[in-house]
Amino acid sequence: MPKSPIQPPSAPIVGAGSGTGTPAPGPAPVGTSRAGDVFQLLRDGHARTRAELADITGLARSTVAARIDALAAAGLIGPAGEAVSSGGRPPSRFAFAPTSRVVLAVDVGATHVLVGLSDLGGKVLCELRESIDISAGPIPVLDDILAHCEALLVQAGRHERELVGVGIGLPGPVEHSSGKPASPPIMPGWDGFDVPAYVQKRFATDVLVDNDVNIMALGERAMYWPDAQNLLFIKVATGIGAGIISGGLLQRGADGTAGDIGHVRVPRGGDVLCRCGNFGCLEAMASGPAVAASLRAGGVPAATGDDVLELARRGNLTAIAAMRQAGRDVGDVLAACVNLLNPSVIVIGGGLSSAGEYLLAGVREIVYQRSLPLATARLRIVQSMAADKAGVYGAARMVIDHVLAPSGVERLVLESQSS
16 A cells, blocks of 8 residues: 655665766665765664664774764754663664755746755655746746745745755656756757756756656655555656656666657557657657647647646546546556566556546556556556655655765765864
8 A cells, every 4th residue: 555755765766967877875784884874774764872873883882973973963863862771871862864954856847847845854845836838948947946946945944055955857858967958859948958057056066857757756656655666657748758666776778768658659549640750659649738639629629638637527528538548548558568567556647647537547447458467466556646746756855865875975974074
């Protein structure tokens, strides 16, 4: 069963951009002496004493005490009461202090942006949503986003020096090693634009950038499915894409285009032209604009995906049937994905997913019909619980896992010692 929102998962996943792309190391191995490694033992939120940490790591208590002092000075841990004494003064316990620093998380869509400010535990402290036009180009869009970021810091009463990173999800392919958009089809003027460098002109901190559906997968998993090692997040909106978590790690592929299922040909696609130049693509059949176009062709007034949703909510049978058919089209592609990747959970998100069971019913119908029985024996196909906040949760998680990896903690410790 899915879980309620939680604190950091035990197996964190690192996002992409600005030179990061490897999973954050787990708990410190026995004998590792860096403060960053000792911190990994406290990141789960459980309070521990110096003696307990010394027993776990095999380090001398004096070494552990020095690491604890360094982490406390950096604001990453704090006192958490006293342990039961076996005689003499009760030993002090220490735990992760997630509220000491903040992260800016930005989910950019084709027509909207959601900016959130979170602490290091992934808790969103405040957020701001605005309409944008992604086709206006990177500079005007990013300038607006940066203004929103400044406003959130002021609203939360947090100082810029408390900021440890900015995470951004963009609605197109991203070169994960650099954070630069790579030929994004709905983002004219963004190709190759150095997003991290531009943002760092305003905020002198780490800036990580990834494709929006990737960060949605990170956010949904971190908040609701922390034990799911194999999960697919499917975004069905203006475009269609998949975020793939396999073996507990986000999969981007060789060039960052893994999960681009929107341009897989579907059986009933025929000669329908897609914006990519090919015919019969899933996106040309089942995205919000595509479903709206099919309704208009049948005499039902629907200009956008939002119009389709409103018609379905009002009980329009033609719109409901169109939503279910869109789900079947998505299911045609996902059936192959299930046989190939064998996920335990498929989460359907994005704008059209808010139609609820209409879209999911079509997806389930085809996936369970056409996938191998063994691959679907324990498979769950569910609607996103993070809903429109999945991207913000994921952008925050991407930065948090980068900053709280051993090397990131070491840097924060050094900064605190030099200030």
